[in-house]
Amino acid sequence: MKEKIFNEKTIKRLTQYHFILESYEDKGLEYISSPQISKYLNIDDSQVRKDIKLLNSDGLQKKGYKVKELKKNIETALSFKKNKNAVIIGAGNLGTALIKYKDLKNYGLNILALFDNNPLKVGMKLSTKEIFSMSHLAEFVSSQKVEIAILTVPREVSQEVADFVATSGIKCIWNFTPSVLYIEDKNIKVLNENLIGNFLAMVNDRF
Amino acid sequence: MKEKIFNEKTIKRLTQYHFILESYEDKGLEYISSPQISKYLNIDDSQVRKDIKLLNSDGLQKKGYKVKELKKNIETALSFKKNKNAVIIGAGNLGTALIKYKDLKNYGLNILALFDNNPLKVGMKLSTKEIFSMSHLAEFVSSQKVEIAILTVPREVSQEVADFVATSGIKCIWNFTPSVLYIEDKNIKVLNENLIGNFLAMVNDRF
DNA sequence: TAGATTGTTAATCGATTAACAATC
C-alpha cells in the first residue's frame, strides 16, 4: 500500500505514454524508444527517459523499451487496476455522457450511481446506474465507500452543491462546471477541470 | 485584429479568474482583491496582480479591482465574443453532451454540426444540429469556415480519423479520446484533452 | 565497426514567490 508518489506533471505524462503504448501494442510493435515517445508530445527525449526511470523500468541500448513491459509498469505505478468508487452529481447531458464513458473504467474510475434533485429523474436508470435523490448522498457515500464526486450540475449552483457534497464524507471533487470551487475543508481535494481555459489557450494564437 | 498573445498558462488562469468574477457578480459584489482570487486557486497573490496588469487593468488601493470592469477586460483580451466555428466528429455520448453544453457558446465556441460514419445516425438531428456523413466533411469545413474539429470517436480509430480530419482544412483538433494524436502537418494545432491523466493526478496521493 | 540508444549530470530556462515602496 506504500506506493511511490509521483508529482502531478509526471503522472499526466505517464498517462499519455500509456496511450501511446496502447497504440504501439495495437500495431504489434515490440519496442519503443524515448525519441519516438517524445515526438508525440513535443517534449525532450531525456524527459521521457527520466520519467521511465522513476518506474525502475530498464531500456535496451539501440532498441528502446519493451512495449508490453513498460505499459504494465505504468499501470502498476499509477494503480489503474485499483478501483476508485465515484458518483456523479447532476444527471444532465455531461453526467449522462460520463456514466457511459467506458474508458474511464479501464483506468480505475468506478462510477456507482448518479444523484440529482429533479424528482422527474430520481428513480430512473441510466445504463444500469440508478439516479438517486441528493438527500441520500451521505448515506450512500458511507455505505458504498465512495471517494469521488463528479460534479456536472449547472454553473449557477455549483458552489452551493459542492458545499453540500463536501459534508457527505467524500475525499475528492472533480468539477466539470465552468467555475472554481472553494472548499473550506482542506482534506478534500478539488480538481477544477478547466475545459474552457484549455480551449481558449488552444485557439488564442489562431484567431 | 492584432491582439496581444498571452502564454497558455496565463490564459488558463485568466479564464478561471473570469469564473470567479462571474460568481462575485452573481453575489452583487463590486470589488475583488488579488488575495481573494489567489485563495481560490492556491496561487500567490502577486501572480494574480501580474496577470491582471497584462490586460492593462488598474486596481484601486485598499479596494482591489472592479468586478464588472475586470470581467469585461478578460473577455476582450481572450476574445470570448469572437465566434470560432467547430464541428464534432463522432456522434456518441460525449459528442451528444458537448453539442448540448451551452456554456461553451458563451466563450465563443460555435458548434455547427456533427459528423459520423454510422448510416443509422446520419441525417438525424441533435438539438437542431444535423449529423452528416464523414464524406461531406471537407466540403462543409470550407463552405462554413469551420476551424475546429472536436474528436469524440472511439479510441481505437482516433488516429485514423484524425488523419482524415487533418486533410479537411481544419486548423485545430480538440481530442477528447484517451490517445495522443500525431499530426504531420504542423500548421494544425492539436489539443489532447487528458481527462484520465488529470483524474489519476488527483487521486494518486489519496489511494 | 558505426550508429542509435539509454542513463545521468550539469546547465539553462521560465515560472512562481518573496519583498517592499507607494498609495489611498
Place this chain on the structure above:
DNA sequence: TAGATTGTTAATCGATTAACAATC
C-alpha cells in the same frame, strides 16, 4: 492615522533541455 492593497523588481525554485559517456 493604521491597515490593506496595488504594482513591480529581485530572489528562488523547479522543470526542462543540453550534453555526453557508456553500451550494444
